[in-house]
Amino acid sequence: MMNDDDFYTNQRIREEWHQNLSQDDAHRSGIQFARRVRLARVVGLGALFFPIAGMLVTHFHSGGWWLALVGWAFVWPHLAWQLSCRSPAPHQSEIQHLKIDAVIAGVWIGLMGINVLPTAALVMMVGMNMMGAGGCRLFLAGVVMTFASALMTLALTGRVVTFAPDALEGWLTLPILVLYPMLFAWLSHRTAMRLLEHKRRLELMSTRDGMTGVYNRRHWETLLRNEFDHCRRSHRVATILLIDIDHFKSINDTWGHDVGDEAIIAITRQIQMTLRAGDHIGRFGGDEFAVIMSGTPAESAIAAMSRVHERLENMSLPGAPNERLRISVGVAPWGTQFGHYREWLKAADVALYKAKNAGRGRTEVAA
Structure with a gap:
């Protein structure tokens, strides 16, 4: 009738528990992660379109750059989402997409001559997404990729580092610096609430009998x-x-x-x-x-x-x-x-x- 003290902490029981975890749970979790990143990417890239477009206007860049900007700001978020959904490992796929974000952000930073405010907005968006997805390690990797891409773009395009923002680019960037952290905080809050509810359900399942509720x-x-x-x-x-x-x-x-x-x-x-x-x-x-x-x-x-x-x-x-x-x-x-x-x-x-x-x-x- 009575259990041994260590019955439920037995190594064999723990191993069987992990072996029985459904792969569907990992896939579902990856899809939820990709969905959160999608919202942040749609809002962030859509908002960054305007300061980068202002830079293209003031510096008279060719139409190819305009096409690249429209694709990055309005097509890439939805393409990344579709690719993650169709991937057998959505979480890993989305991590790769975040790294692509970091590289492309570096291209725009280099093209703008490391203009202070737009650069700060791009680094903030990439950094917050990286930190939220993979912690300090992924954040540092993202920053390195961003600035490496920026330096390479500077070398290839012959742009001069200016740092000082134009008035148009500065005013178009300020709303992003204010609103994007608020969006990220809201997404983090939603995730925390879901995790709390998930933890509550797991605790209930681990302590209650499924049929009677006692x-x-x-x-x-x-x-x-x-x-x-x-x-x-x-x-x-x-x-x-x-x-x-x-x-x-x-x-x-x-x-x-x-x-x-x-x-x-x-x-x-x-x-x-x-x-x-x-x-x-x-x-x-x-x-x-x-x-x-x-x-x-x-x-x-x-x-x-x-x-x-x-x-x-x-x-x-x-x-x-x-x-x-x-x-x-x-x-x-x-x-x-x-x-x-x-x-x-x-x-x-x-x-x-x-x-x-x-x-x-x-x-x-x-x-």
């Missing part, structure tokens, strides 16, 4: 260990119960597993309605439940179970109206004779078998 055995035993430690330190009153559905195999064999599931859920609801909100109910297995009643003496626990017995007498299952549910209950109050929480649990187990051997449908207390 605690699973692993988490219930953790709560029992904590309760045992509290009782031992403060000598407070507490009682645990082990509950077994009588003749559950017969119900399954006669009416089918659907009715068996109905029985488990019905008994869970009756226990929940009878006990207090602070009592910890766990499902140990197919037809066995366990309860921790903090601050409750054995007499009160027995009285609560008597009410459950009475309610079950008048309850029928929708799939088996003539079937009457009964439970056997073992009760074990905490005592100083228990040196380990498993000894406390064993006492409740012995009381449960005593109830079964005495005819079932009853509650027995550990001696």
Whole structure:
């Protein structure tokens, strides 16, 4: 009945868990990452079109540069998204696209003669995307690629480094320097909220029984260990119960597993309605439940179970109206004779078998 202390931390269990992780989860996560980058890229490149276009106007560059700018600002974000969606590894594909962003940003920086404000906007956009996607390592790689590309463009085009921005380019760049960090912060907030919700769901899945919603055995035993430690330190009153559905195999064999599931859920609801909100109910297995009643003496626990017995007498299952549910209950109050929480649990187990051997449908207390 009882687990070994290290059962759930066993290396074999961890390895099986990792082996069973679905590859679909990694693909879905990569698509979500690409979608976030797409929004940032669409907004960032669309806004950067204007200061770079201002530079093309003031410096009378050829039409080929205009075509390249339009493609980079308005076509590339959607092309990158489509390529990531069709890739077997969307996350890695999007990382490569971010590196392409860094290289192309360097081309525009070089073409503008490392004009201060547009250069700052481009480096900010590339740097924030890189930092958000891969941390300092990817950020540094992106900065190196950007400035290497800028220096190469300067050498190939013969542009002169000016640094000082033209008035038109400066005014067109300022909104980007203000608004893009706000967009990035909003995207980061959305991601953080989703991760928080995902973590909450995982915690719920790791502690709850999927059918009944009560605690699973692993988490219930953790709560029992904590309760045992509290009782031992403060000598407070507490009682645990082990509950077994009588003749559950017969119900399954006669009416089918659907009715068996109905029985488990019905008994869970009756226990929940009878006990207090602070009592910890766990499902140990197919037809066995366990309860921790903090601050409750054995007499009160027995009285609560008597009410459950009475309610079950008048309850029928929708799939088996003539079937009457009964439970056997073992009760074990905490005592100083228990040196380990498993000894406390064993006492409740012995009381449960005593109830079964005495005819079932009853509650027995550990001696």
